Amino acid sequence: MSTTAPHRSLTTALALDAVLVIVFAAIGRSSHEEGLTVLGVAETAGPFLIGLALGWTIARAASLDPLGRTGGPVVWVATVAGGMVVRQLVGEGTAFSFIVVASIVLGVFLLGSRFAAGLLARRAAARG
Template sequence: MRKVVAGALDVCCVLVFVAIGRSSHDEAASVTGFLNTAWPFLAGLAAGWAVLRAWRRRPDAVVPVGIGVWLSTVAVGMVLRVVSGQGIAFTFVLVALVFLGLVLLGWRGVARGAVALRGDKPERV
């Protein structure tokens, strides 16, 4: 169950990033536009999970899964945007790095802190 929740939280983080970005640029609220913006980052997220085999580790751990998933989401997402003709700007890369870093690592840090406060031992895989 922990793996499903971790994956769902990661997807939600990417979708929130896309929603905020599209809203801040007054882009139309069409589903196709949203999906067109989201798919490169969701593919980057999936690539990170696959390369790290996150489901076989502790997917809620900041290191190495959180950092690897974060960097993969941004790097692969940006490459796919360029390849698909969507383009990128330096400031967009910085915003993506910061925002996705905060949310993808942030929820993991909060989860670890909550486990520590409860006195539970982290699940070993």
């Protein structure tokens, strides 16, 4: 295995996390009939993408695997909390119900994708 494989894997995982945050934003905009323009989705996703970057940075700085059992929750919580802080700073809403929904959906997306990847990796290893 080359030395770039782990880096490529983390880069791919970070990109997948970003896509999941963008999907979250698109679903939210669609459910509130706000329109699915590129600019609109970017505006909604932006604060959470900043939170996601913060979460990955915190996990890596703490020597936690951002894809692991301890680092994954750090990424999730920082994505939600950071996103809400940025939304407050730019004058966007952070109603309690939105915080709850964002926490649940992003938790399912970010932690669920890690669980699924781990399950697939264990099955592949078991097959030999």
